Amino acid sequence: MRILLSLCFLLICSLAWSQSKVSGKVFDENGAPIPYANVLFKGTFEGTITDENGTFYLESDNTQSILEVSLLGYTTQEIPLEKRVTYNMRVVLVEGEVLEEVVVYVGNQPKKNNPAIDILRKIWEKKRVNGLNKFDQYHYDKYEKIEFDLNTIDSVLMENKIFNGMEFIFEQVDTSNVTGKTYLPIFINESSSEVYGDNKLNAEKEIQKGNKTSGFDANQAVLSFIQDLYAEYNVYNNYIKLFDKSFVSPLSKTGIDVYNYVLSDSTFRDNKWCYNIVYYPRRSNELTFKGDFWVNDTTYAVKEINMQASKSANVNWVKDLYIEQEFDVLNDSVFVLKRDYVMSDFSLRKKEESRGIYGKRTTIYANYEFDKEKAKSFYEQRVDPYNEAVFNRSDEFWATNRLEELNEDEKGIYTMLDTLRTVPKFKMLYNAGSVLSSGYYEFDKLNLDYGPIFSTFGYNEVEGIRVRGGGRTYFSQNDQWRLEGYLAYGLRDRRVKYGLSARWMLDRKKRLIISAGTRRDIEQLGVSLSATNDVLGRSFASSALFTAGSNNTLTNIRLTTAAIQYDFFKNFTFRWGMDYRRMRSALPDVFSLSYVDPEAPGGVNDETNQFSLITQLQYTPGRRVLGYGVDQYDVNDDYSRIILRYTAGRKGFFKSDFDFEKLQFYYNQPLQIGGFGRMTTNLEAGKIFGAVPLSLLSPIPGNQTYFSIFNTFPNLDFYEFVTDTYLSVQMEHNFNGRLFGRIPFLKKLNLREIVGLRGVWGSLSQENIELSAPAGMMLQAPEDEPYYEYSFGVGNIFKVFRIDFSFRGNYLDSPGARPFAVTGAFELAF
Structure with missing residues (x-):
């Protein structure tokens, strides 16, 4: 009976947060998994790409009726969704006819006469004059949220004796919109700051206005580890450093040698005509991504980009890594970063069913201002590195300075974590982890x-x-x-x-x-x-x-x-x-x-x-x-x-x-x-x-x-x-x-x-x-x-x-x- 109630509880939690969820695997006629197939809800831009094993997960806040699965060279499959939640789907794609006037790309793509690579070369030419580089000075507001969650929460875990007396924590169980797995928050940190920069002086200064933490906040060894995981990166650079590894950026000048590129679509995105380019690795075991990006047809600035690390990449303890960036159009020619989301799934094993910990960082950028010069002394002047007021901001401050609202589950995290730390058994577990780390x-x-x-x-x-x-x-x-x-x-x-x-x-x-x-x-x-x-x-x-x-x-x-x-x-x-x-x-x-x-x-x-x-x-x-x-x-x-x-x-x-x-x-x-x-x-x-x-x-x-x-x-x-x-x-x-x-x-x-x-x-x-x-x-x-x-x-x-x-x-x-x-x-x- 308890197992049944637990399963019902998880189902209710998942349905309360998303209206449509699907997961499954895509195969060809011979039963072989198809990697890098396109999966999306028909009539929307909400989609994903299957991984190396043909597996996918997708969800939407809205109720969707048709799932569309396609890959160039195969006949598109449209699957009616009779329920809001449909897991373990088996989708079979059949090889389609190749029309004379259509160029079809299958497997490794050519490096010559490829329109996707022609567009990529335009991105290289323009990247130095895009975004913040177009201005002498810049200023913007920055909000960052870092969260760590225990994932794959199931009835077996809930009934484990280790959680006796801590059952209330499972009220905060949520479902990832990337992997479809349930998770339980164990740490959250929010920070709000202002960033000033001067491209002529090659100087930048960040002034923190507020910082709020709940979880293992007193353990600096753990916090320094978290901060190192989520160092800043630029998708326009040739390499993206994550986990002390250099992943080849899909926008890299060396990307032609390690990625396949396919020009998949073109349409308006926020009233800007954009091309959609799908990319995936040429070889396994390399530090690469798969995903797609939208790029403007005149400035060749990236509008959106999605990156998922190859599962065969030589990285330990990381089962999944997903990056999503969205750029805002300030005027006809300026694209600036609006939202940056990183999610990693840490686990001792890379098997799909193994438990682990999600590490998630969401960064929001807003209120951009340009060409308001400040004296060089402003950038050289030191600020108090530890202002107690910054770490004790009121709820009213956070209501005003959060550039992205917490959802209902996130709002309950602080209360749950503060209560959890008063439970003797949790304190014992926390102390054991603290000893190992420090x-x-x-x-x-x-x-x-x-x-x-x-x-x-x-x-x-x-x-x-x-x-x-x-x-x-x-x-x-x-x-x-x-x-x-x-x-x-x-x-x-x-x-x-x-x-x-x-x-x-x-x-x-x-x-x-x-x-x-x-x-x-x-x-x-x-x-x-x-x-x-x-x-x-x-x-x-x-x-x-x-x-x-x-x-x-x-x-x-x-x-x-x-x-x-x-x-x-x-x-x-x-x-x-x-x-x-x-x-x-x-x-x-x-x-x-x-x-x-x-x-x-x-x-x-x-x-x-x-x-x-x-x-x-x-x-x-x-x-x-x-x-x-x-x-x-x-x-x-x-x-x-x-x-x-x-x-x-x-x-x-x-x-x-x-x-x-x-x-x-x-x-x-x-x-x-x-x-x-x-x-x-x-x-x-x-x-x-x-x-x-x-x-x-x-x-x-x-x-x-x-x-x-x-x-x-x-x-x-x-x-x-x-x-x-x-x-x-x-x-x-x-x-x-x-x-x-x-x-x-x-x-x-x-x-x-x-x-x-x-x-x-x-x-x-x-x-x-x-x-x-x-x-x-x-x-x-x-x-x-x-x-x-x-x-x-x-x-x-x-x-x-x-x-x-x-x-x-x-x-x-x-x-x-x-x-x-x-x-x-x-x-x-x-």
Whole structure:
């Protein structure tokens, strides 16, 4: 009886929202599915295209009587709709007669003498002078709504014991107008803003007026993930970046090689004569779309466009991706974006019946104004990034500033979600998800978080098994101050380690932050060119359970730091600080950090005490962040990072041992190379002026673990090369399956090919070699010729693992040289 009531409830909900719904599959006479067939309600522009398997879903707010299914080369089928809801239809298209005066396009379309491609070339010519590009300045209002929903809600899910006490949530079940699946909202965010731009200054400024959230609003890790999913894009660009992948735009100049285009129709759209062009992929497994677009016959500006990602595209966890954009005609020649809708169906499996989560973003643009110039200072002037009034707007504000009204179901989402968070069982589930995403467990009443839980256990040859516990203060996602700390204990050395950090933001606009911390721990310093200043974490190499050779070159470090940082302007940070470090070998019997010290007993000292002043400039152009407190989360990962650091060691201050100067430069650049994948380049250079011992030199970062760690050399042991002057370049390119996707027996596995090249040149002065002579190590640098490695890897194995095969290019005659290495890593990537 309960199942019957649940089914009736779902049916009533679906009928209440849409008047006509149809779904089914299209076949040819031989029973083979027909992809990319046109399906629409006769006499309307409401339609869709079948996917690669011939499947379709379509709905209308109005009652429709006839469904029309067609494809050039086949006889059009008109199917009467006797009911408002008709699912699992089977439509068979019969090959029709080809008339002499009609050109019929079937399968792969020709690139020559194709009117659709002629129109596409006109779009390319005009795109630079269409839309906002026609004006010197522009201004518009923007409203954005992001929603996440649990989908495929059925009676089995409703009756699951996990929802006991939460049955009221199913009152908000709705049906997707894209897939026809039921869904339940679990998160919603609305924002209202004004956007100003100046094409002459190449400047744009967005001023947020209101922001409203319900759901997992306190979890910045989740929110930054959401923001990164829905980055801005332009359909006129050659590539559309989604999920860290570059999809070929159907309007791309390279689209001719990857898409079939068919001129399907022409008619008036909003009193403008437009052509309708249908497009679909030439090959499977590529990052492409299928759909159609309407384009004006004089301006060649796009009026509407629909894009649905190919189901065979090499993207993990995304079962469906649908994009719809509508452009408004402001006058005879100006087409501007009016509505942008993106819907993605996230699921662990791509089977049709599998459950998942919808991610939906709707953006509305309105009230365009042009050529109203503002001073350059307007775009340079900073606004308060966190105005509490923006996040506490009244219902009257939203009633006025919503450019698209919420439907009845959406209006109930806020109440439902706020009520849901008071249910103990939901709070338990929410906390479990929060722990997995952030790594911290929240103690709300204490305003404390425990974690990171993933650092609880570790291992090295000094400590043996290491147990660690830590935590942080956490009042809200925008705390102006934060305390963090940890305690750790090694079961072999029976010693307690600890770290403590304090940070306080004095000015939110300029991000003026003061910080201090102290740490006593064991660290593998041979895994980085830069001395560690982190008082809370350690390199992975310090705790690796399995290593290629003995991981015994560990350092016992006591570190105390203090710093002040300030943002001169967005993404440009100045940091000045000081640190005091005491370093000695953690295993002096096998690894020595001794150096010549005439003032020490016997003329040898095995401990370095060093006070240093550090000045650093960091520039991260294009970086977008979330959060307005002392902590921020990156929204995107495609920005470059440039760091210039100057370190001055001062002898005698706090009994410091050495005078020296160290200059370092760091540059990291991720780059999406169109449809050829993603390349990451890392460049580092540095020089030490003055004599310093091994503990203060720059070891070339080795990697004796079996894990792939970027910016290390997998075939080098720790401290195999040591320098005081160095230049290092590392490049890694992920083709994202572009090559494997064209090999028949491999393409279904969605594997991704990865290649890497790493090289370093360095030198070491004789003075520094002699200073560290008591250590008994033969210090060498790759000075005669640059050391290099190359690697080949396979990623996306079972969607979670990669394996890399690295080869040593030279210095093969060095004692204990490893000519070949195999490393792997777990990667959760789209």
